Amino acid sequence: EVMALTRNDSCVIEKTGVYEDYRGGPHAALVVNDDIDLRMFPRHWTFAFAVEKSLSDGGLRRSVQVFDAAGDAVHKIFLTIASVTEEWPNLAQDLRLEPQGSPLALIAREPTEAAKGDVAKADQLRAEWDKITDTHQFLQMVRKLKMNRLGA
Numbered sequence: 001e002v003m004a005l006t007r008n009d010s011c012v013i014e015k016t017g018v019y020e021d022y023r024g025g026p027h028a029a030l031v032v033n034d035d036i037d038l039r040m041f042p043r044h045w046t047f048a049f050a051v052e053k054s055l056s057d058g059g060l061r062r063s064v065q066v067f068d069a070a071g072d073a074v075h076k077i078f079l080t081i082a083s084v085t086e087e088w089p090n091l092a093q094d095l096r097l098e099p100q101g102s103p104l105a106l107i108a109r110e111p112t113e114a115a116k117g118d119v120a121k122a123d124q125l126r127a128e129w130d131k132i133t134d135t136h137q138f139l140q141m142v143r144k145l146k147m148n149r150l151g152a
């Protein structure tokens with residue numbers, strides 16, 4: 001069991017569970033079960049670190065932290081009290097890449113596409129939104145309305 005954390009300026013999502021039923025693919029990867037429901041885009045995962053942080057109570061917090069090419073945190077996985085901590089050294093060693101000593105070569109973030117909306121279609125957007133049964137339908141919906149996610 002681990003705690004999966006995704007955080008950005010708009011939200012913090014924490015889920016505790018097991019990364020079961022992993023499904024990878026060329027565009028996206030999924031972990032979908034009762035506890036953790038993630039849609040991930042590993043092509044954006046450029047750097048990852050196995051982190052051990054000493055705590056003031058004498059304990060140790062262990063995590064795997066993933067960052068994109070610009071150095072922004074993408075996803076973090078923290079061991080919990082229920083995790084099999086004996087496996088941590090093996091996990092860190094198995095995932096370790098060489099070399100480890102060179103500085104990170106960060107790439108400037110590409111600007112986000114400007115919002116593309118249409119106030120005249122606001123009622124239609126809301127009506128279509130009410131019909132969505134799965135988050136994956138959102139992008140198709142806004143494309144149909146000739147908008148993008150920020151404009152919607």
